[in-house]
Amino acid sequence: MNNWYGMTDQAIAQTLGQRLEQRRLATNKPQKELAQELGIAEGTYRSAIQGKAKLEVLIGIMRSLECLDELDNFLPPQPFSPIALLKLEGKKRQRAGSKRRAGPRSTTAPGEEEEGAW
Numbered sequence: 001m002n003n004w005y006g007m008t009d010q011a012i013a014q015t016l017g018q019r020l021e022q023r024r025l026a027t028n029k030p031q032k033e034l035a036q037e038l039g040i041a042e043g044t045y046r047s048a049i050q051g052k053a054k055l056e057v058l059i060g061i062m063r064s065l066e067c068l069d070e071l072d073n074f075l076p077p078q079p080f081s082p083i084a085l086l087k088l089e090g091k092k093r094q095r096a097g098s099k100r101r102a103g104p105r106s107t108t109a110p111g112e113e114e115e116g117a118w
Helices: 009-027 031-038 042-049 055-064 068-074 082-090
Strands: none
Touching (some): 009 042, 009 055, 031 042, 031 055, 042 055
């Protein structure tokens, strides 16, 4: 088990890259094939497994290696507590605001036509 808080961000990124590389090797998929599936250069893939990649590239690698379902283990969804839900309910918007008009305000009631109106 890693001490994630004792590691630098770069070290964590490298560890994640190494784990993806281990997954690729376990599935017996060549780097070239994986890079072609993603539409990236092999060098971009190698950078990713060294911890130097955009998040979208890492997601693409996970998709290609069929391990996207592990994202729930990586960062599981957090349910709202009942108290937090009640607080959010109080901040819900109750109605739409009125539209502001440029120029002078109309004195006619809704549904009435102004003189000279078509």
